[in-house]
Amino acid sequence: MSEPRHRSDMWKWQIAMRGHRRSNHATGEHRGRRSTWCLLTAIALLALFAATGQVAAQADNAFADRQLVAQLAHDLPGNITDNPRDPEFWRNLRRGSRGLTTIPDRKSDALIQSSGQRWRIFREQSLPRYGVWGLSGICVILALFFMIRGPILIETGYSGSSILRFGSLERFAHWLLALSFLVLAVSGVNMLYGSDVIKPLIGYVAFAKVTAYGKWLHDFTGYAFIAGLMLVLLVWVRDNIPNRDDLHWLARAGGLFSRGVHPPAHRFNAGQKITFWFVILAGASMSFSGICLLFPFTFSPFADTFAVINLFGLQLPTDLSPLQEMQLTHAWHAVLGIIMIVVIIAHIYLASVGMEGAFDGMASGYVDENWAREHHALWMAELNAEPSSDGVERPETPAHARWK
Numbered sequence: 294m295s296e297p298r299h300r301s302d303m304w305k306w307q308i309a310m311r312g313h314r315r316s317n318h319a320t321g322e323h324r325g326r327r328s329t330w331c332l333l334t335a336i337a338l339l340a341l342f343a344a345t346g347q348v349a350a351q352a353d354n355a356f357a358d359r360q361l362v363a364q365l366a367h368d369l370p371g372n373i374t375d376n377p378r379d380p381e382f383w384r385n386l387r388r389g390s391r392g393l394t395t396i397p398d399r400k401s402d403a404l405i406q407s408s409g410q411r412w413r414i415f416r417e418q419s420l421p422r423y424g425v426w427g428l429s430g431i432c433v434i435l436a437l438f439f440m441i442r443g444p445i446l447i448e449t450g451y452s453g454s455s456i457l458r459f460g461s462l463e464r465f466a467h468w469l470l471a472l473s474f475l476v477l478a479v480s481g482v483n484m485l486y487g488s489d490v491i492k493p494l495i496g497y498v499a500f501a502k503v504t505a506y507g508k509w510l511h512d513f514t515g516y517a518f519i520a521g522l523m524l525v526l527l528v529w530v531r532d533n534i535p536n537r538d539d540l541h542w543l544a545r546a547g548g549l550f551s552r553g554v555h556p557p558a559h560r561f562n563a564g565q566k567i568t569f570w571f572v573i574l575a576g577a578s579m580s581f582s583g584i585c586l587l588f589p590f591t592f593s594p595f596a597d598t599f600a601v602i603n604l605f606g607l608q609l610p611t612d613l614s615p616l617q618e619m620q621l622t623h624a625w626h627a628v629l630g631i632i633m634i635v636v637i638i639a640h641i642y643l644a645s646v647g648m649e650g651a652f653d654g655m656a657s658g659y660v661d662e663n664w665a666r667e668h669h670a671l672w673m674a675e676l677n678a679e680p681s682s683d684g685v686e687r688p689e690t691p692a693h694a695r696w697k
Contacts (some may be wrong), residue, residue: 294576350625412620420624424631431635435642441602445648448553455659456676463528464658470521470572476514480507485627515583522576532560538671539563557670568640575629582626590615594622642682 426530447595459467483491492500541556542563548554556562585592595618599609613621646649650664665673 329676337552340626359662398681402521406614406616407616408614408620412624414628415624420627420631421489424485427631427635428638431638432577435647439642439647442550444646445549447661448555448667449647449663451650451661452663455653456662456665456673457658458654458660458665459658461658464522464655466521467525467530467655470525470576471554473514473518473521474633474637477518478509478637480511480514481630482634483507484511512587515580515587518576519580522573524568526573529561533566533569535563535566546589555667555670558668558672559675560669560672562669564643571632571636575633577628579626579633582622582629585622586619586626588621595625 398638429478484507487500487504491503496501536559538559539562542558545551545554545556547558547562547564548556581594587592593613593615597612599607599613600611603609603611644655648668651663651668653664654660663696
């Protein structure tokens, strides 16, 4: 609308402009209302279509379920429930109930294997997490202990005179067991943490080769570990029988937390005896579980073990499938391995930097006499037939001479 050229026509132009503005405003309001109604209508239609589709889908599913139930009821053997939708039916399947199969592989008779999901969560989450806590925890504890306590020194200093503590056969058995365990520990830890720690450092191809060789080393070094375990048991079982003097040693914590305190001990003190029997029992159990893993689906250790434990009133499952046996065996093998590594780390610390003169016994077989008198006074008394620190004279029994 153009402006008027004459002043007389101004009032007409102003009135016309007001009407035009009202018309535009009304038109804008109308367009806004129309857009809002269109949007609301579209939303309502979408909701209606969704509801209609959901109802139709439910009807189709119900019809399909009825067809499936009818088909299953027709096809399933007579010893199977006629209502597969029964919650108890699926609950039993989730618990690993097995049916019948016409093929020789007995592992195929389980339709749903829920224990595999639990094993996978344990293997990928729980085991690595608690393993890191255990391995890092023992290292932190030993570092703090070394900073506060320091090494356990020979109070009277080296005497310059040595005495045979371990013969050749004993040291051979010890190092066979120790070195084989070291190979097993390193290769086993690589299987557990290597993909997260080592693979980013050396690359996928190199890590695949290292892990493949480590797996073979792990498998075949296990036999050397078993041989070392049997030899250690043979040469040291007599000296590791507990006795009353071990209680006195334990009551004073072996003098680990007190300077100048050395409770008398025989050839092996109570702490060494505990470590010995732990290594023997845990090593034997881990060796057997390793054999079960090397020859899968051959043994059923947990079903038989649970049956014996149930004699004491427990209700552990004894009807385990071959896959469940393997999963439990792997879990037991891995947990025992982590625990043994933690214990051996503490043993290595006390036998090396943690105690002055202790490593000499396994390095050369000889230890300083002052070290032997301070840490194994009863053993020295037995060897020399001299009065021990508790005032009781012991007969001479040269135990160390048995394995020269």
